[in-house]
Amino acid sequence: MRPEAPNGAIRRLAALALHGDLSTYAHQIQRLGGCERPVRMEGHRLDVHAATGEIVREVADSDLPAGQLLIRCNNRRATRCAACAEVYRKDTYHLVTAGLSGGKGIGASVAAHPRVFATFTAPSFGPVHNRPGGGRCRCGRLHPDGDPALGTPLKPDRYDYRAAVLWNAHAGALWARFTTYLRQQLASRAGIRRSELRDCLKVSYAKVAEYQRRGAVHFHAVIRLDGPDGAEDTPPTWATTELLTDAIRSAARLAETPGPVLDDHAHTFRFGEQLDIRPIRSADFTGATDLTSRAVAAYIAKYATKGAESATGTLDRPIRNPITDLIGAEVTDHARQLILTCWHLGALPELEDLRLRKWAHMLGFRGHFSTKSRAYSVTLGALRQERADHNEALTRERAAAAGDPLPDPDTVLILSHWRFAGTGLTAAETLFAASRRPDDSDTEGGSTWTADETN
Numbered sequence: 001m002r003p004e005a006p007n008g009a010i011r012r013l014a015a016l017a018l019h020g021d022l023s024t025y026a027h028q029i030q031r032l033g034g035c036e037r038p039v040r041m042e043g044h045r046l047d048v049h050a051a052t053g054e055i056v057r058e059v060a061d062s063d064l065p066a067g068q069l070l071i072r073c074n075n076r077r078a079t080r081c082a083a084c085a086e087v088y089r090k091d092t093y094h095l096v097t098a099g100l101s102g103g104k105g106i107g108a109s110v111a112a113h114p115r116v117f118a119t120f121t122a123p124s125f126g127p128v129h130n131r132p133g134g135g136r137c138r139c140g141r142l143h144p145d146g147d148p149a150l151g152t153p154l155k156p157d158r159y160d161y162r163a164a165v166l167w168n169a170h171a172g173a174l175w176a177r178f179t180t181y182l183r184q185q186l187a188s189r190a191g192i193r194r195s196e197l198r199d200c201l202k203v204s205y206a207k208v209a210e211y212q213r214r215g216a217v218h219f220h221a222v223i224r225l226d227g228p229d230g231a232e233d234t235p236p237t238w239a240t241t242e243l244l245t246d247a248i249r250s251a252a253r254l255a256e257t258p259g260p261v262l263d264d265h266a267h268t269f270r271f272g273e274q275l276d277i278r279p280i281r282s283a284d285f286t287g288a289t290d291l292t293s294r295a296v297a298a299y300i301a302k303y304a305t306k307g308a309e310s311a312t313g314t315l316d317r318p319i320r321n322p323i324t325d326l327i328g329a330e331v332t333d334h335a336r337q338l339i340l341t342c343w344h345l346g347a348l349p350e351l352e353d354l355r356l357r358k359w360a361h362m363l364g365f366r367g368h369f370s371t372k373s374r375a376y377s378v379t380l381g382a383l384r385q386e387r388a389d390h391n392e393a394l395t396r397e398r399a400a401a402a403g404d405p406l407p408d409p410d411t412v413l414i415l416s417h418w419r420f421a422g423t424g425l426t427a428a429e430t431l432f433a434a435s436r437r438p439d440d441s442d443t444e445g446g447s448t449w450t451a452d453e454t455n
Contacts (some may be wrong), residue, residue: 024065025066029425036425037425041070042068042419043419044058044061044417045057066429074088076304078305078310088305091384092208092300093297096301097294097297099231100293109234112234113226114239114241114244115224116248116280117222117291118223118248118276119218119221119275120218120271120275122164123270125167125214126154128159128213129147131143131150139154151215151312152213156337162262162341164216164363165341166259166345166364169364169366171209171219171269172368174269175207175219179203179205181251182248182251186239201227203224204223204230204372205372206222209303209365215308215314222280223244230375231375249277252271279291280292304369307362312334313330315331318358322340338363339363346360
């Protein structure tokens, strides 16, 4: 959308104030919660009484203060919309916390179940600039924080960009293989067949994908053992944290997924050698050295709103044509090469199912950034519905207080027709939206562990 000139925004607000519509206008904008790129819709809505056919309420775009219906973009990426990403981060935090400490319909007894926080890394594709243990890189330099050289190849001409891109594309499939092996290893340690495991134990997890500086995806996961009925069911006494840790190490070592055959080389993908597993002992911060539920939930939620652009300097939007999209873009040379590799491999018929061109901005990774098993805890959809019901109740309270009660939704048919009209805010709308953007300092917890990029 073409932005208004500053003077135009002032005249717009002055006209609304003159006609007494400024507060209604501000309310429509503030309902976006600070969204920076709302979807603009044109059309109308009719609320019709189901029994009589009477129109009890009519809303048209021309009747709205902004002249259009504005809907939150709900983008999870902080680089695209900080406000919507913050909502996603907090939802993810509560989802993970519920599976660790209870709440949102999950009983508090889940906190006593064996659970660990595990980080799975990618293998090496060639040596990169790093800070092993905070010390000197193998290039001989001491890289400061934020050094753009960190994560880039020591010898770009020898870095295996093909394998790096294909690893990202197969990382989701490898995780699925790992979960299968994990159940096998648990059954083996319990002395039972895998088919019998489901009758006494359930494995639940919540995980998030994070990019290392070198552009390789790795996973952070909460893995928990439950009884056969899930979070509300106590696992058997032999299902200990130590047994879970040992089973994860074996499953991560055994899991592999086949890749394509390129230039007579058959690719097979496994996790890297770095595997960090930490028991989660307590529910809250206690000052002890044990990893806490809140710290883990905060760490996972933080990375749920970040993509490859945060770590590697790639783009945060799909690429239509690398020749034009990368011109003038602030893309690092390393990320540029990964993107071009995706583009070149994406043209191969045998790799068509990987859709590498579509996911070139993600450096080949096409999985969901945050996922969970069904029994882990509440769903994001349930959290969003709870918020929508709360907002609807507030709207009805305000309407009743103003003497204009809304019709009963159980007796009304909603007939609506809306069409896309653009995205973004005008200059006048931006003034109101800015007051609702999240404070960057409002965070829940901090980092717990980051894998060294020693490869």
